[in-house]
Amino acid sequence: MKAFAALFLDLDRTNKTNEKVELLKQYFSSAPDKDKIWALALFTGRRPSFKVNSTQMQQWAAGEAQIPDWLFRESYNSVGDLGETISLVLPPHNNTLTEKSLSDWFDYLRVLPSLTDEEKKIKILEAWQQLTQHEIFVFNKLLMGSFRIGVSQTLVIRAIGEATKMEPAIIAHRIMGNWKPAEISFDELIFKEGENDNDSRPYPFYLAYSVEGDISGLGDPAAWYAEWKWDGIRSQIIFRNNELYIWTRGEELATDKFPELHILKNLLADGTVLDGEIVSFRDGKPLPFNMLQTRISRKNLTKKILQDAPLAFIAYDILEAGGIDIRPLPQQQRRENLEQLFNTMQATPVAHLSPLLVFAGWEDLKTLHTQSREHAAEGFMLKNKTGAYQAGRKKGEWWKWKVNPLSIDAVLIYAQKGHGRRTELYTDYTFAVWDADNTLIPFAKAYSGLTDKEITEVDRFIKQHTIEKFGPVRTVKPELVFEIGFEGINKSARHKSGIAVRFPRILSWRKDKKPTEADTLENLKNILELYK
Missing domain, CATH: 1.10.3260.10 (DNA ligase, ATP-dependent, N-terminal domain)
Structure with a gap:
């Protein structure tokens, strides 16, 4: 110990x-x-x-x-x-x-x-x-259980690779799946090839970096595929030895949570692994993520929930075919294999092939990019046609090009101390906008986006301008204005504002604005109407 x-x-x-x-x-x-x-x-x-x-x-x-x-x-x-x-x-x-x-x-x-x-x-x-x-x-x-230490799985894999002189990709694959530390040794898990393999084990997910600079920096547009970046749950569908398994990117075996997809057991060939996105889906098109969110945490999926929040799997890659790992094949060849699978597979409303976007050059793609939210997408995925399917986050062959976040100016009203090296600093913030009665209504919490220097400044302000204390929470004099960015917005009966935003974070500290110049609840509702 x-x-x-x-x-x-x-x-x-x-x-x-x-x-x-x-x-x-x-x-x-x-x-x-x-x-x-x-x-x-x-x-x-x-x-x-x-x-x-x-x-x-x-x-x-x-x-x-x-x-x-x-x-x-x-x-x-x-x-x-x-x-x-x-x-x-x-x-x-x-x-x-x-x-x-x-x-x-x-x-x-x-x-x-x-x-x-x-x-x-x-x-x-x-x-x-x-x-x-x-x-x-x-x-x-x-x-x-509050085991937050700032160590990603990627760092752990890299460290074990250096300690054991093994390829990180091999380690990443072996530590995925449904193993239990009380039932297996480190040696059995890491070193014995095939010893702990099981039919349900997924492959490490390939993760993209955000596009840096102008999109034309990627070179010849003909060398790239472009697809919509769907706003759902990244997942792998695995069908081996007549059993279907559904794994999420968070390494959760979630087969029972998506009963609609169990029909794929009758449609896929044995030894097939697909990579794609589980999304809310109705009338032939994806729906906003909040529709899917209504059923994610439910233990019991009633008939009404399944009807109100229907879903589908949108496939954009194939990792295993006929029991053979085909990740090393070029993206173009894997895409052809995926298209062939869907051409021969019986049609079903719960499984779709992610369409490739048609574009003559980067300027065409830039124009199409502005229409992302109209397609319930977060932007584009760009994939080099010659690239293999890699493990973890790698630069070069997969890029994500997201639309700019929605944003609104809000006032800091509550604060709480952080964790780890920020235990003594107020870094967890609650933000509010003005309602029709000139009252500040909280609508979002955020704790990322500021520099260390800005955090120190805000912490000093909070300690000098605390109005009330409620346990670990401090009510702060409403003077600081911040631009808050978010990826999605929807109605919510659980929140006082009647609105919930997805992935809120601080975009900038608006030192140029007075609190009276912050946005209103009506502004938020207008954004909701535009993107609901």
Whole structure:
């Protein structure tokens, strides 16, 4: 545990990519096999649930520290992170207990779901008494799940590749799928080819970079395919050994969430893997993403939900045919294979081939690009006809060319402290626009888009102009105006403004504007009417 706790803290202290890779590489080169598989599980979102209640954790920690609940709450509001607050208030313990490894602690915790609340309390207090302050902090992260450390899966794959002298693409494929850290070793997962392969395993998704500069910089337009960039859920449809699997880009096996697509089991040839987008779809065309959003989090898909939010899969690549990995083939050849598949496949309203756009030159494409939102698209995908299907985000052969975000000027009204290296800074903001009664109505939260220097300035303003405190949230004097960008907009009964925006972020700090010059709720509603 000491080694993993040190890794966690070192990673949290740096924002330099190469330093993070080197730290991960050292860990995966030296840690015991059982610890490496658990570390990999944590970095790839496979932490098991231990069913602990955060309120009870606060009470147990306050009792152990012998401080009143109000003092713990004030400490929590100041620190902004429950796991870290607990580690700071608990008294130090001097003991000679045997050091437990990372895997030992997971073995220790796996019984928690079956225990009573009192038994859980005893178990957790015993753990806190065996750990140092930094180890308690990391232990709490493992226990409660808020495991945000600024390490992407791509960095982990790169580090393991350097530590094992293996190709990152091979590692990326082997760590995907439905493996469990308690049931497989690091050696079995990474080194034994085919040993842990299973029919459901997807391929690593190929991710595009945003177009840099003018589109004509890509050279000869005849060397490129252009498609609409659909606004949906990136997914792979896998059909192997008479079973259908649906994986999302977030590595979630989501077959049961999309029952309409199960008909593909009767239409695809065995050993087929398609890459594409699951979108809301009606009357032969895609619908805005918010239609799909209404059913994503539902556990039970009723007949009404399926009728109100119909969907389809739009395929734009084929990765496996006849059980053979064809990703190394040129894009043009894979496209021909995909078109042949759809030409021979029985037509169905839930599966469509992503159309290629016809254009004579870049100027034609620029004109067509302005029509993206009319087609429920975010812009274009540009794919080099000679390129292979790669793993992860690579520059050169796939580019995304998105339309400019929708935007509106809004006033900062609430703030909350961030996490990690921003624990002491107010970086989570709530923004509002004016309604007809000259009242500020909150409509969006955002925490990205400012430089470190701007964050420091805003943090200073918040601390000097706090009006009220509600737990960790501060009400701020409404003086700062920011341009807020977003990708989509829709009606929402859950929000006071009646409107929800998708992917809000800060585009700029409008120091040239007074708060009275910020936009209105009516402006937001006008945008909604244009793009609903």
